[in-house]
Amino acid sequence: MTTTDDRPGLTDHTDTDGRGGRRRRLLPLLPMLGHTAGKRSAVTCHLKCADACFHPVPNTSDNPTFREVADTALSRRSVLVGLAAGAGAVSIAAHVGGAPSAVAAGTTGGRLPFQPIAPVGAAVDDLVVPGGYVWAPLVRWGDPLFSEADRFDPATLTAELQERLLGYNVDYLDILEAPNGRSGVLVTNHEYTNEDVMLPPATTPEQLAEQRRIGMAAHGMSVVELTRGRKREPWQYVVGAPLNRRITVSTPMTFSGPAAGSPLLRTQDDPTGTVVVGTLNNCAGGTTPWGTVLSGEENFQGYFRAPETPENARYGIRDRATTRGWEDVEPRFDARTPGYENEPNRFGWIVEVDPYDPTSTPVKHTMLGRFKHEGATVRIAPSGHVVAYMGDDERFDYLYKFVSRDTYRKGDQHREHNKRLLSAGSLYVARFRGDSPVEEITGTGALPSDGMFDGTGEWVPLVLDGVSQVPGFSTEEVLVRTRLAADAVGATKMDRPEDVEPNPRTGRVYVACTNNSARGTGTNEGATEPNPRTRNRDGHVIELTEAGDDPTATAFGWQIVLLCGDPAVNGSTYFAGFPPEAVSPISCPDNLAFDGDGTLWISTDGAPNAIGYCDGLFKVPLEGPERGRVQQFLSVPTGAETCGPVIREQQDMVYVAVQHPGEDGSWGAQQSLFPDYVAEGTVTADAWGGPRPSVVQVWRD
Numbered sequence: 001m002t003t004t005d006d007r008p009g010l011t012d013h014t015d016t017d018g019r020g021g022r023r024r025r026l027l028p029l030l031p032m033l034g035h036t037a038g039k040r041s042a043v044t045c046h047l048k049c050a051d052a053c054f055h056p057v058p059n060t061s062d063n064p065t066f067r068e069v070a071d072t073a074l075s076r077r078s079v080l081v082g083l084a085a086g087a088g089a090v091s092i093a094a095h096v097g098g099a100p101s102a103v104a105a106g107t108t109g110g111r112l113p114f115q116p117i118a119p120v121g122a123a124v125d126d127l128v129v130p131g132g133y134v135w136a137p138l139v140r141w142g143d144p145l146f147s148e149a150d151r152f153d154p155a156t157l158t159a160e161l162q163e164r165l166l167g168y169n170v171d172y173l174d175i176l177e178a179p180n181g182r183s184g185v186l187v188t189n190h191e192y193t194n195e196d197v198m199l200p201p202a203t204t205p206e207q208l209a210e211q212r213r214i215g216m217a218a219h220g221m222s223v224v225e226l227t228r229g230r231k232r233e234p235w236q237y238v239v240g241a242p243l244n245r246r247i248t249v250s251t252p253m254t255f256s257g258p259a260a261g262s263p264l265l266r267t268q269d270d271p272t273g274t275v276v277v278g279t280l281n282n283c284a285g286g287t288t289p290w291g292t293v294l295s296g297e298e299n300f301q302g303y304f305r306a307p308e309t310p311e312n313a314r315y316g317i318r319d320r321a322t323t324r325g326w327e328d329v330e331p332r333f334d335a336r337t338p339g340y341e342n343e344p345n346r347f348g349w350i351v352e353v354d355p356y357d358p359t360s361t362p363v364k365h366t367m368l369g370r371f372k373h374e375g376a377t378v379r380i381a382p383s384g385h386v387v388a389y390m391g392d393d394e395r396f397d398y399l400y401k402f403v404s405r406d407t408y409r410k411g412d413q414h415r416e417h418n419k420r421l422l423s424a425g426s427l428y429v430a431r432f433r434g435d436s437p438v439e440e441i442t443g444t445g446a447l448p449s450d451g452m453f454d455g456t457g458e459w460v461p462l463v464l465d466g467v468s469q470v471p472g473f474s475t476e477e478v479l480v481r482t483r484l485a486a487d488a489v490g491a492t493k494m495d496r497p498e499d500v501e502p503n504p505r506t507g508r509v510y511v512a513c514t515n516n517s518a519r520g521t522g523t524n525e526g527a528t529e530p531n532p533r534t535r536n537r538d539g540h541v542i543e544l545t546e547a548g549d550d551p552t553a554t555a556f557g558w559q560i561v562l563l564c565g566d567p568a569v570n571g572s573t574y575f576a577g578f579p580p581e582a583v584s585p586i587s588c589p590d591n592l593a594f595d596g597d598g599t600l601w602i603s604t605d606g607a608p609n610a611i612g613y614c615d616g617l618f619k620v621p622l623e624g625p626e627r628g629r630v631q632q633f634l635s636v637p638t639g640a641e642t643c644g645p646v647i648r649e650q651q652d653m654v655y656v657a658v659q660h661p662g663e664d665g666s667w668g669a670q671q672s673l674f675p676d677y678v679a680e681g682t683v684t685a686d687a688w689g690g691p692r693p694s695v696v697q698v699w700r701d
Contacts, residue, residue, distance in 0.1 A: 041639055047194055058316045058397075059396040059483070059487065059493060111649040111650060112654070114633060115132075117129070117633070118632075119614075121613065122607075124638055125672045126637055126677075128634060133700055135697065135698045136234060136675075136696070136697060137697075138226075138234070138235055146239070147164070159210060159216065167248070168198065169659045170190060170657035170693050170694065171282065171284060172657070173187070173656070173657045174293060176287065176291065181651075184226040184227075185355045189285060190219050190220050191659065192219065194660060195211055198218070209328070209329055212324065212329045217246075220251065223243055223244060223245040223355045225244055226238065231651055242358070244358070250277060253364055255366055256367070257423045258475045258476060259479040263342075264342055264476055264477070265346055266342055267341075267343055268339030268340065279351050280300060280347060282295045283373070283393070284591055284643070286375050286377040288418070289408065290414075292352050292353060294376045294378070297348050297349055297350075300344070301318075301344075304334075304344040305318070305335065314487075317344050348371055351363065351364050368400075369427055369462070370482050371398075372393045372394050373392070374391045375390070376388045379507075384409075388422065389500035389509060393497070395519075396525060400486075401428045402427050402428070403426045403552050405465060425465070425466075428460060429459070429460050429489065432529070433457060434453070434529025441527050454557070454558060454559035456555065457555070459554045459555075462482070463478055492528070492530065495519060495539065498589075503594055505597070510544070510592055512541055513536075513540050513541070513542065517535050517537050519531060519535060530542060537610045538586075539564050539587065561576045561620075562628065564589060567580035567581065575628035576627045586602065587611045588605050589604060591644060593644070593646065595647040596649055598622065599621050600621075603617050603641075604641070606641070614637065616632050617632070617633045618632050637662070637672050651699075653697060658675070658693060658696055665690065670691065
């Protein structure tokens with residue numbers, strides 16, 4: 001029989017187990033089912049972001065329309081000028097890439113040449129790489145980090161054991177190499193979990209509670225030591241290495257910055273407002289020049305039940321039972337409970353982790369603001385100040401920048417000083433202006449008469465040197481309720497700004513706007529020059545040039561480099577002027593990376609939804625006659641998105657994190673065997689019959 005509880009979107013499905021008993025399983029009644037296109041999974045929407053696109057847009061601010069801002073446009077003249085590795089390394093057999101037909105003729109140049117692969121259908125359960133390249137998983141969900149005795153078996157998995165195994169759904173990825181190139185540290189995020197795929201149906205309330213704890217233990221981050229015989233070889237990870245670490249929802253952390261100790265952050269468990277337990281929904285991130293890793297807490301709103309206040313509504317937090325039911329396991333996830341009203345305020349931050357000190361306490365930096373952080377990427381200005389760029393991954397939300405008060409000091413002896421640089425400084429939000437007549441921005445993606453979508457912009461201060469610049473907001477309120485403060489100063493509403501990456505060779509900054517199918521619908525804002533398509537399903541990439549090439553400047557120029565999509569079926573695509581018939585189709589840009597030549601690499605999340613192909617990794621030159629030529633390097637398996645990526649072209653190596661393969665499957669009906677297949681119809685000896693989100697390494701054979 002089937003009965004419903006008070007958890008919206010879930011059915012308490014009870015049936016017999018074949019032995020006269022009954023088993024209990026929570027099956028999602030998916031709000032996004034029928035609201036996605038192509039083969040995008042409504043399960044992903046449900047588990048990853050709590051069906052954010054199904055609910056009303058949280059940004060209902062009446063800040064000035066883009067037309068009103070454009071009427072006061074600034075001149076462009078000044079803006080446009082300018083480790084110890086031990087025994088026990090684990091190795092898994094490599095997969096040889098085939099030689100699919102190319103979309104764009106010719107082999108790419110540079111130090112990582114390849115023939116672009118053809119797009120791969122969204123139902124294909126394979127990781128496809130170019131001819132001449134091979135791939136292998138480096139580390140997978142459930143791999144033991146501390147002891148070979150910790151054996152992975154989803155059927156008997158416990159929360160205690162999961163805390164000792166690599167977590168689920170890998171996202172941000174970096175490999176910090178030692179100078180000899182033969183040892184290193186891998187750091188990765190674990191964004192969310194899909195218990196229907198991971199675990200057998202719960203048969204008792206006690207087992208259901210334990211599975212929720214397993215989910216908690218599979219969130220967070222992992223730090224893993226690596227070793228290899230020489231450079232240009234694939235890595236092996238080291239079980240039991242000194243630096244190996246798991247960070248979960250239960251890991252103690254501290255707050256830094258002006259909001260630390262604020263009444264807005266205090267709970268009955270932490271009356272000081274300075275200590276927080278855990279991190280969750282860790283998406284992308286960044287690696288600092290001083291060797292720490294920044295992790296972005298993104299879709300935290302889906303983990304809390306809370307009163308319907310304007311502040312909570314602006315962050316999409318609702319008074320309804322959550323999908324995960326963690327509030328039934330730990331009362332802090334129910335913010336209606338006296339003493340826990342502020343618990344949601346303690347998430348949505350940038351977390352800094354020192355991968356070289358497993359005893360260190362991670363830090364949540366309040367100076368970088370609270371919103372749905374995709375990540376934070378850092379560069380050093382000529383003045384020595386640290387600049388961090390951040391996107392708020394929500395429809396119609398904003399782009400941010402932080403500038404440190406103090407300056408960076410070179411050398412390991414100054415590492416502790418540098419680890420405090422993100423605790424004090426100034427926080428800005430972006431306001432864009434177009435340089436074309438508003439009537440030329442039609443919403444179709446057709447270029448205006450000057451031949452490109454471009455203009456100027458300014459970084460509007462929210463906090464300067466620790467002091468609020470927003471009338472009616474204290475500094476603490478700006479940092480805890482950053483979205484509301486940015487509304488008040490008239491920031492530009494963007495199409496889900498996710499990863500923001502500075503090019504290490506040119507200094508220009510690139511912003512991935514993944515998509516926004518709500519633009520121009522109902523009462524929502526229509527097309528603007530920096531977001532020029534209504535119902536923007538495919539997304540776009542924006543290039544910023546800071547005034548005077550100074551990252552601390554408050555003025556910038558901008559232009560759209562890519563209007564993504566499949567040019568064979570979509571006439572509104574644009575590839576920096578490169579012929580559209582000669583590019584790989586690309587949709588939903590998410591994470592960005594650069595190789596040593598300053599070439600852009602883009603990983604995608606949502607291409608099956610928009611263009612019907614598996615997500616992948618793409619190379620895009622930004623200079624010379626090939627500027628804008630999109631070339632697909634790899635494709636991930638069915639149901640998966642591509643995260644990471646890390647490009648080591650000097651070593652002929654590429655690394656990606658493959659998240660949520662086989663997302664639409666279930667314990668009894670899995671849809672992927674990734675990555676444990678070695679050939680069609682066969683699997684490796686330790687395969688369990690379902691997918692394992694994994695960090696993958698690809699190298700030239």
